[in-house]
């Protein structure tokens with residue numbers, strides 16, 4: 001089976017309330033047969049937040065393929081195209097970094113670890129002596145392991161004492177975390193993937209799940225293609241595969257104007273009130289703020305919503321009716337909301353819909369504020385995003401004290417006098433030079449941060465010494481002062497937690513190339529070089545191995561919402577990943593949160609006292625305590641305000657960006673997979689049919705797309721984006737494995753995006769800007785965009801996207817095992833699920 005052509009593989013439809021059948025997907029390198037595989041090593045895929053349980057095939061000390069784990073709760077054996085073709089093949093690339101590099105007379109030159117780390121420690125010590133800890137900034141990832149983040153967080157917070165630490169999770173799931181905190185008191189995914197098996201309707205808000213969590217979408221398809229399908233509602237300005245499924249199931253496709261999500265959500269919320277679908281009794285018992293919310297959304301009639309969003313008022317009513325009349329709705333939310341205008345307000349509005357209907361904490365009724373990156377959850381819970389580890393509240397002195405005791409350091413060392421510095425601000429400090437050492441690990445900001453020309457200038461300047469820790473000499477590494485070669489997935493051991501809170505252990509399968517070292521070892525090496533100590537003069541970081549780091553983290557998480565105390569490496573070597581919280585009392589983990597209708601909003605327990613969603617203004621501890629939330633969730637709204645950059649005469653179109661199924665981010669892994677790269681070898685932009693006609697642009701023509709900040713020249717796909725909007729994939733930087741980019745013209749989507757962020761989550765807006773498009777030259781064939789996805793051409797004779805012979809994979813149905821945390825399995829009586837009452841309802 002060619003899983004480039006057939007992205008989701010064959011269907012295994014099944015009835016509501018029954019377990020998703022198992023099927024094992026497998027792919028081996030061309031020329032390697034099953035019997036050639038010497039070992040299968042347990043792991044979980046790190047090419048998206050789904051975190052599918054898998055095993056890595058090893059032969060002659062190399063990774064040569066992968067297969068799904070049938071007993072894993074996350075994927076029931078399945079893998080998607082990125083997992084099959086892209087998870088391991090990059091590791092064998094001839095261009096891996098194998099030795100540290102330091103800049104000598106302007107050029108990066110190979111050296112040994114002692115020299116490279118010596119140079120970092122020298123700069124670090126000098127800056128500490130001259131300027132103190134605020135001279136240090138760390139920009140990390142959503143792609144390392146838990147053990148690595150926790151170690152980095154301890155070094156930053158208790159060793160150095162700098163608040164300037166964040167992950168690229170700021171670009172990714174900061175809004176998810178912020179929305180959880182605002183509504184429920186702390187971070188933590190309420191829902192479960194098993195909700196797919198129990199729901200009557202699925203709402204996808206700005207989430208192109210068919211391309212970005214392909215295995216989760218397979219799970220959805222196996223319900224929507226059954227005899228009793230849930231209805232699908234899609235909120236996306238492009239006609240994605242979600243939109244097609246919405247049409248098939250009698251749902252709705254709402255295609256709002258880019259940047260108007262909050263207006264749409266306010267319209268839907270008002271309809272719940274107007275339709276009498278609010279569960280007043282439950283709301284009274286379990287929430288705060290319903291009257292304020294009712295007032296906020298009151299002006300947002302369907303007609304007003306339709307006017308702002310450019311959708312049909314009848315469709316707004318129909319979507320609200322589906323939400324209002326369903327007993328169990330599952331909502332998922334991702335970058336179409338998080339990276340767009342009024343991000344936190346829009347994401348919180350999804351919580352509001354669920355709270356108003358009392359639809360949270362029971363099977364089928366759940367929210368998945370998705371993550372994107374595989375380990376983004378760990379960045380957040382371990383505090384590598386600047387938050388305090390364990391979802392502790394930096395403005396609660398008792399929480400700071402707990403950490404000081406755990407780490408045996410002075411409370412005053414731990415930064416808590418102001419909010420942690422977000423990534424965009426850290427780069428501002430690096431631009432000004434007040435951050436004199438910026439340490440970047442496992443992320444490629446030259447391609448992935450907004451306004452690329454500015455990022456290149458910041459990293460290329462002399463005002464800040466930069467360290468880059470990566471697998472490859474990326475566009476970012478090329479600008480560094482020191483480059484550290486890291487071991488990647490499969491070359492080191494560690495844990496990560498998926499978007500559904502499921503924790504997996506990824507075991508080391510092969511040796512890293514040359515002198516590359518695990519990120520954990522690199523951080524430990526720095527801690528040693530700096531000789532960080534605790535209050536008693538003992539080494540601050542008391543672990544050496546991943547397992548010891550994990551055990552230290554378990555202690556740190558104990559008693560907090562993300563409680564790992566019942567987990568161990570041994571337990572994670574069992575048949576499946578396990579969802580936190582996992583404690584002695586709940587050894588199998590917890591499938592969904594808030595089943596008792598009690599939220600984490602108690603002032604002594606919560607992670608934040610909250611913000612005004614419109615302005616980002618903070619709620620003070622005194623104000624918060626006065627509300628006496630006592631475990632009730634917060635209903636919070638914000639009026640819609642127009643985006644900062646709206647189309648006008650000069651830039652008449654809306655510019656938005658995102659992904660394609662075949663590539664992961666800046667392609668350092670997927671660009672090195674022949675199968676994946678061939679399916680989407682170069683950049684493009686998507687235009688609507690009417691816009692293309694007006695501009696005289698045909699499929700495959702070369703076009704110049706300009707915003708006030710920059711320009712790109714790429715080929716045009718005439719496709720299914722809504723009129724007035726232009727969509728660009730953000731994967732393509734300067735690096736070009738096959739040198740297919742015609743003429744070296746700029747093609748990086750972020751040349752055009754803005755330096756601007758959400759007032760609450762501080763997540764930058766990659767999905768709102770104004771642009772213009774002009775034709776540069778006739779095309780010599782179709783755009784290099786896939787035909788199998790939302791990028792499908794609107795017409796014409798574009799050859800279908802295929803993988804070819806080496807893309808051959810297998811998919812074997814297997815007996816479906818018992819998944820311990822699936823409610824369809826644990827409640828023995830058939831039909832029991834339908835009777836599970838909402839918390840507090842019975």
Ligand SMILES: Nc1nc2c(c(=O)[nH]1)N[C@H]1C(S)=C(S)[C@@H](COP(=O)(O)OP(=O)(O)OC[C@H]3O[C@@H](n4cnc5c(=O)[nH]c(N)nc54)[C@H](O)[C@@H]3O)O[C@H]1N2
Nearest residue numbers: 048206208212258259334335336372373658659661664665
């Ligand atoms: N194949 C693949 N999968 C991935 C990744 C990858 O790079 N490639 N990356 C992973 C990561 S880190 C992430 S964060 C996720 C992201 O996963 P998604 O959020 O699903 O992906 P995006 O393409 O960024 O954006 C989703 C949709 O938002 C829509 N959109 C654009 N503007 C707006 C708007 O104003 N309003 C609304 N409602 N929608 C809008 C776009 O049309 C797009 O279809 O994917 C993860 N999975």
Ligand SMILES: Nc1nc2c(c(=O)[nH]1)N[C@H]1C(S)=C(S)[C@@H](COP(=O)(O)OP(=O)(O)OC[C@H]3O[C@@H](n4cnc5c(=O)[nH]c(N)nc54)[C@H](O)[C@@H]3O)O[C@H]1N2
Nearest residue numbers: 172442443444448469470486488657658665666668730766
């Ligand atoms: N315009 C636009 N821009 C966007 C987005 C968008 O939708 N539109 N999405 C944003 C989002 S959601 C995200 S998540 C970011 C992603 O942006 P980036 O994080 O910059 O993207 P990646 O290409 O995943 O970069 C990860 C880097 O880590 C390296 N790496 C992988 N594994 C390891 C490891 O184990 N150790 C070390 N040291 N290095 C490793 C890889 O080689 C790669 O260079 O992009 C953001 N930028």
Ligand code: SF4
Nearest residue numbers: 045048051052080083
């Ligand atoms: S869905 Fe995500 S985690 Fe699963 S195989 Fe695909 S890329 Fe990997």
Ligand SMILES: [Mo]
Nearest residue numbers: 171172372373
């Ligand atoms: Mo992301």
